[in-house]
Amino acid sequence: MVKRYGGVHALRDVDVTIRRGEIHALVGENGAGKSTLGKILAGVVRPDGGTVSVGGRAVHYRAPHEAIRDGIAMIDQELALVPARSVLDNVFLGSEQHRAGVAKDRQARERFRALAARTGFDLDPDAPVGSLRVADQQKVEILRALARNAELIVMDEPTAPLTPDEAQRLHAIMRDLRDRGTTIVFVSHFLREVLALSDTITVLKDGRFVQSGPASEQTQDSLVLAMLGRSLDVAFPDPAPPADDAPVVLRARGLTRAGAIEGVDVTLRAGEIVGIAGLVGSGRTEVARALFGADRIDAGTIELDGRALRLRAPADAIRAGIAMLPESRKEQGLLMLRSVGENITLPHLRLVAGGGVVRRRGESARARELIERLGVKCDGADAPVASLSGGNQQKVALAKWLMKTPRVLIADEPTRGVDVGAKSAIYDLLRGLAAQGVAVLVISSELEEVLGLANRVLVMRRGRVAAELSSDEATDEKVLTAAFGTSRRVKGIDEEEAA
Amino acid sequence: MSTNEPQGPTAALDARTQARGGARRSFEVGSLRDYGIVFAFIALFLVLTFSSDVFLTKGNLLNLADQSAALGILACGMTLVIIAGGFDLSVGAIFAVTAIVGAKVTNSSGAELGVLAALTAGMALGLVNGVLATVGRLNPFVATIATTLVFRGLALAISGGFLVAISDASFGNLSQPRVLDVRISVFIFAAFALFCAFLLNRTVYGRHLFAVGGNAEAARLSGVRVNRVRALAYVLMGFASALGGVLVASRTLTVDGNTGMGIEFDAIAAVLVGGTSVMGGEGAIWRTILGVFLLALVGNGFNLLGTDPLYQRIFTGAIIILAVGSDAWIRRGKRA
Numbered sequence: 001m002v003k004r005y006g007g008v009h010a011l012r013d014v015d016v017t018i019r020r021g022e023i024h025a026l027v028g029e030n031g032a033g034k035s036t037l038g039k040i041l042a043g044v045v046r047p048d049g050g051t052v053s054v055g056g057r058a059v060h061y062r063a064p065h066e067a068i069r070d071g072i073a074m075i076d077q078e079l080a081l082v083p084a085r086s087v088l089d090n091v092f093l094g095s096e097q098h099r100a101g102v103a104k105d106r107q108a109r110e111r112f113r114a115l116a117a118r119t120g121f122d123l124d125p126d127a128p129v130g131s132l133r134v135a136d137q138q139k140v141e142i143l144r145a146l147a148r149n150a151e152l153i154v155m156d157e158p159t160a161p162l163t164p165d166e167a168q169r170l171h172a173i174m175r176d177l178r179d180r181g182t183t184i185v186f187v188s189h190f191l192r193e194v195l196a197l198s199d200t201i202t203v204l205k206d207g208r209f210v211q212s213g214p215a216s217e218q219t220q221d222s223l224v225l226a227m228l229g230r231s232l233d234v235a236f237p238d239p240a241p242p243a244d245d246a247p248v249v250l251r252a253r254g255l256t257r258a259g260a261i262e263g264v265d266v267t268l269r270a271g272e273i274v275g276i277a278g279l280v281g282s283g284r285t286e287v288a289r290a291l292f293g294a295d296r297i298d299a300g301t302i303e304l305d306g307r308a309l310r311l312r313a314p315a316d317a318i319r320a321g322i323a324m325l326p327e328s329r330k331e332q333g334l335l336m337l338r339s340v341g342e343n344i345t346l347p348h349l350r351l352v353a354g355g356g357v358v359r360r361r362g363e364s365a366r367a368r369e370l371i372e373r374l375g376v377k378c379d380g381a382d383a384p385v386a387s388l389s390g391g392n393q394q395k396v397a398l399a400k401w402l403m404k405t406p407r408v409l410i411a412d413e414p415t416r417g418v419d420v421g422a423k424s425a426i427y428d429l430l431r432g433l434a435a436q437g438v439a440v441l442v443i444s445s446e447l448e449e450v451l452g453l454a455n456r457v458l459v460m461r462r463g464r465v466a467a468e469l470s471s472d473e474a475t476d477e478k479v480l481t482a483a484f485g486t487s488r489r490v491k492g493i494d495e496e497e498a499a
Numbered sequence: 500m501s502t503n504e505p506q507g508p509t510a511a512l513d514a515r516t517q518a519r520g521g522a523r524r525s526f527e528v529g530s531l532r533d534y535g536i537v538f539a540f541i542a543l544f545l546v547l548t549f550s551s552d553v554f555l556t557k558g559n560l561l562n563l564a565d566q567s568a569a570l571g572i573l574a575c576g577m578t579l580v581i582i583a584g585g586f587d588l589s590v591g592a593i594f595a596v597t598a599i600v601g602a603k604v605t606n607s608s609g610a611e612l613g614v615l616a617a618l619t620a621g622m623a624l625g626l627v628n629g630v631l632a633t634v635g636r637l638n639p640f641v642a643t644i645a646t647t648l649v650f651r652g653l654a655l656a657i658s659g660g661f662l663v664a665i666s667d668a669s670f671g672n673l674s675q676p677r678v679l680d681v682r683i684s685v686f687i688f689a690a691f692a693l694f695c696a697f698l699l700n701r702t703v704y705g706r707h708l709f710a711v712g713g714n715a716e717a718a719r720l721s722g723v724r725v726n727r728v729r730a731l732a733y734v735l736m737g738f739a740s741a742l743g744g745v746l747v748a749s750r751t752l753t754v755d756g757n758t759g760m761g762i763e764f765d766a767i768a769a770v771l772v773g774g775t776s777v778m779g780g781e782g783a784i785w786r787t788i789l790g791v792f793l794l795a796l797v798g799n800g801f802n803l804l805g806t807d808p809l810y811q812r813i814f815t816g817a818i819i820i821l822a823v824g825s826d827a828w829i830r831r832g833k834r835a
Contacts, residue, residue: 294720318722332720337713337780346710347721349703356702400721 028204042074043067071151083130135166242271255300268439275454321407333397341367341381391422568688569743576739584712584779592650594759598744625737629730655756696784713780
């Protein structure tokens with residue numbers, strides 16, 4: 001199996017066998033080719049070489065609907081639903097039963113009920129899909145796959161957008177589907193999940209096949225070793241505390257935005273890394289956006305170096321020396337149509353411009369300097385940012401804030417969808433900036449990341465700060481207790497972690 | 500979140516990545532996509548050169564440039580608006596209003612003030628569009644369809660529904676005199692095109708235009724004042740419409756409320772034929788210039804070859820479908 005993007009091989013000579021009725025995990029670093037392999041199976045992209053055979057018959061899918069005919073469906077990372085239409089319409093989208101073009105609504109409802117009963121999903125068929133939470137939207141995608149009689153479902157990072165609770169429920173659904181004879185191929189970054197869930201694990205590295213075998217023979221360490229070709233110490237060094245007399249850089253009091261956050265206080269000192277933990281939807285990102293002027297606040301004050309700030313737009317925050325790495329690099333962080341260099345210089349373009357005219361030589365020199373400093377792997381500053389791997393794109397999204405060293409750096413999910421190598425580079429960078437006296441605020445869904453990096457952890461729950469813990473006090477258990485607000489739920493999480 | 504079309508944007512990105520990133524390997528595909536307009540222009544130019552004796556004469560070509568000047572200026576402005584992720588259907592109406600304002604003020608206070616009034620009026624009307632489409636949160640199609648009605652009505656009201664003749668003949672000097680056999684209108688067109696190209700490629704504002712059109716949210720989070728950048732694009736568009744209106748008024752010396760009817764479609768057609776993406780965030784002035792001249796060659800060809808001008812519209816429409824479609828088809832073909 002060969003797949004090239006541009007001159008770059010995304011996959012080369014990969015042989016994989018997927019047995020009927022198994023859960024087959026594809027793991028590897030970002031850019032290892034996992035998603036590409038999944039997409040080839042589902043006919044979303046065409047291989048440049050090699051063959052796919054289904055049930056012993058060689059197939060050449062040119063489009064997803066050809067794969068669907070053979071019972072292969074894909075659930076992409078980004079869900080493919082029509083938000084304004086009902087659950088029912090979405091489930092049968094493309095497979096509507098009709099008489100002379102008129103949809104048979106009653107039959108559709110019966111089929112929906114049958115599918116819902118089979119999976120145990122409790123969804124209102126008339127609710128518009130856009131009003132559902134991501135976890136329920138995924139259920140709609142799964143129902144759609146089943147409505148098309150899918151025997152093999154390819155899932156790309158299905159649990160990434162879910163809370164631990166929801167992820168656990170999805171795991172149960174996946175096991176159940178398998179027990180009923182559906183084959184599942186899934187791509188995941190979470191090794192614990194992979195080990196707990198799959199029957200067979202295939203490891204890819206740099207588009208090449210590394211190994212494939214029963215999950216029971218693997219451990220997290222053995223998988224990491226296979227993915228990296230080297231063992232990586234994922235332990236965090238103890239965060240260096242800021243000096244006792246380090247001045248307060250940013251002080252926010254009583255930040256409130258209706259329906260999102262209420263009465264949030266945040267204090268950041270120079271050289272300090274503060275982490276925000278909490279469930280998705282607890283208001284973490286909203287605090288970041290409020291501090292950056294991206295969302296209006298209804299009440300509260302923000303002071304930088306003791307002076308009150310009035311932030312009406314991110315431009316005001318940037319001028320004051322606040323930078324923010326947003327949570328989604330493709331939708332908020334980068335201009336995917338433009339070059340690496342243009343992305344890097346965008347926030348501080350005026351530094352390399354005179355009288356509104358960009359000095360090209362100065363611009364490319366600064367871009368090259370930052371590409372080198374962050375170790376971005378690319379074909380120079382003119383390379384389109386879309387041609388980079390996720391980890392390198394994330395480095396570009398960070399680099400754009402370092403052309404001028406900020407006073408405050410807010411990093412929202414700094415390592416989401418990033419491979420292990422880039423992760424540790426980003427950690428080093430954040431620590432290095434703190435050592436230079438930058439006040440850093442890190443938001444992450446990965447608890448170990450928050451605990452490992454931060455001098456101090458704020459735990460959010462339902463828009464409020466539920467706990468503030470120093471790095472000595474902060475433990476998994478304490479953070480989760482505060483995040484969930486009950487100890488019973490925490491027990492559930494611990495059980496899952498142990499699983 | 501583009502949850503409703505997972506393949507669209509990524510597929511396009513894949514293809515773009517291939518077209519540009521893998522420069523050597525996919526040279527054929529990349530160049531066909533990026534330079535299709537150049538090939539089409541050269542092909543048509545050659546066909547006309549061989550099939551008509553008159554085509555490749557200085558007089559014909561200079562005349563062609565003169566006739567394209569007003570449309571070309573509008574198309575340059577439209578390129579900025581479309582790159583910024585906007586759209587402007589009201590340029591024909593602005594064109595008429597400003598031509599009439601220019602004519603009226605010239606008749607009362609002289610040509611200098613007349614031109615100044617026309618350009619100022621153009622920018623003011625552009626600002627109305629810009630504010631509606633940004634702060635007013637109206638979809639640009641809806642906003643400019645509505646303002647088209649308003650502006651056309653304004654044009655008819657100011658002119659009283661009559662033809663306005665410009666009494667000061669010096670108004671004609673704005674476009675008619677020749678320097679080295681080339682009419683001034685052509686120089687004004689060239690200057691405006693160069694100005695727009697410079698703005699787009701070399702200035703901070705140009706970068707912000709691409710940023711805002713390519714990903715408004717990312718641009719905002721990078722400190723770009725999105726509404727301001729977009730609104731200014733409409734103001735520049737209004738200026739361009741007025742400049743075009745003045746040139747046409749200067750050529751004919753009479754204007755009325757129906758002046759420039761449908762010119763907005765010709766301007767948009769030229770931009771799209773050139774290969775500037777209607778989705779925003781991508782495009783170039785040279786593309787638009789080639790688009791303007793390609794459409795001008797088609798018209799000229801129909802004249803010179805004595806074909807029924809009825810077919811010209813059909814042919815032009817087909818060219819737009821081909822130009823915009825081939826772009827999408829190539830992207831799609833390379834996706835898998």
